Amino acid sequence: MAAAAALVVAFAATAMTPADAKTFRLSHNTNDTTTWQKGAEKFNELLKEKSGGEMDVRIFPMAQLTGGDQMKQAEMVGRGALDFVVTSAINVTPLVPEMAVFSLPYLYSDYDDVDATTAGAPGERMTEIMAKHGIVVLAWGENGFREVTNNVREIKSPxxxxxxxxxxxxxxxxxVMNALGANPQQMQWTETFSALQQGVVDGQENPIGAVIIPQRVYEVQKYLTTWHYSYDPIFVGVSEKLWNSWDDKTREMVKSAAEEAMDYQKTITREDTAKGVDFLKDKGMEIYEPSGEEIDAFRKATKPAFDTWAKKVGPDLVSLYQQTIDGG
Ligand code: X2X
Structure with missing residues (x-):
């Protein structure tokens, strides 16, 4: 009986979709409330629309497809074992160390700097580097400037x-944390909320609009300092294997869907971030907004980590980013 019913359902589903309909798998590593998720949903919507229902994506949040391992997603896409990924730069650095350039401490001062690089030569150069690892970057979106939170004290200085x-x-x-004299511990994002709740760690750092608010970090953290110490972009990536199987028209369609989706994702992330400090104060967090001078002290203290990672990333790549930032 059950088997017969399943067959009928399967038949009905096939009958309703176009002959070549394809559902691809997309992995990301935040939960289903974040702007990463909303960006992925927008991508799915646009892909469906533009392909006349022939293509769509099934979204898997919380890095479910890699057993919660947020660093493994990019590697799986690179091997062609996974179709799409939405993840942020820092998660790709074990596979592609050059991606760390985006997040070098205090590389960027504002969104104009960021946009000049993702829309310009640095973004193109990074796309070439990623392609060498089997990942085609379709569009850049935003995790954002990462802010520090903790439960012990207000952070005003290193x-x-x-x-x-x-x-x-x-x-x-x-x-970076070692340069500041903190005690850092690498941990999966999916395990972090309960680690904060149980006091296994005192603090964490993440962007306000994309992560801290939707994932309710304010419920388990008391203090936040807007030190803007590191910028983290996200991107939509597709496996090169899949990309190579498509004709130009399909590629253009997929790329334009990803670009529109990430433009939307970036816009809502910036809106939520702009309203974020007031929102978090309402929720009972104590927010410290450091002055320019205080930011300089953090910049100085994190410089050794900047220098170490500038070497790993490659000085030419760092210069390309810095020149674009200085000119923009
Ligand atoms: O794990 C994090 O902190 C997050 C969600 O921001 C990233 O994926 C880098």
């Missing part, structure tokens, strides 16, 4: 970071 147990996402942030 000295306030001393000894704090900090959860970080990736290797470069370990070096």
């Amino acid at each position: 000295a306030d970071m001393k000894g704090l147990k900090m959860r970080v996402a990736g290797p470069m942030y370990i070096d």
Whole structure:
């Protein structure tokens, strides 16, 4: 009986979709409330629309397809074992160390700097580098400027970071936290909320609009400092294997869907971030907004990590980013 019913359902589903309909798998590593998810949903909508219902994506949040391992997603796409990924730069650095350039401490001062690089020669250069690893970058979106939170004290200066147990996402942030005298620990994002709740770690750092608000970090953290120490872009990537199987028309369609989706994602992320400090104060967080001078002190203290990672990334690539930022 059950088998017969399943057959009928399967038949009905096939009968309703166009002959060549294809559903692809898309992995991302935040939960289903974030602007990453909303960007992925927009991509699905646009892909469906533009392909006349022949293509769509099934979205898997929380890095489910890699057993919660947020760093593995890019690698799987690179091997062609996964179709699409939406993830941020820091998650790709074990596979492509050059991606760390985006997040070098205090490389960027504002969104204009960011947009000049993603829309210009640095974005193109990075796309070439990613392609060498089997990942075609279709469009850049935004995780955002990463802000520090903790439960121990207000952070106004590098000295306030001393000894704090900090959860970080990736290797470069370990070096940055060490430069500040903190006690960093690499941990999956999906495990971080309960680690904060149980006091396994004192703090973490993430962007306000894309992650801290939708994932309710304010429920388990008391203090936030808007130190803007590191920028983290996200992107939509597709496996080169799949990309190579498409004709030009299909490629253009998929790319334009990704670009529109990420433009939308960036816009809502910036809107939510702009309203974010007030929102978080309402929720009971204590927010410290450092002055220019105080930011300079953080910049100085994190310089050793900048220098270490500038070497790993390659000085030419860092210069390309810096020249674009200075000219923009
Ligand atoms: O893990 C994080 O901190 C997150 C969600 O921002 C990233 O994917 C880098």
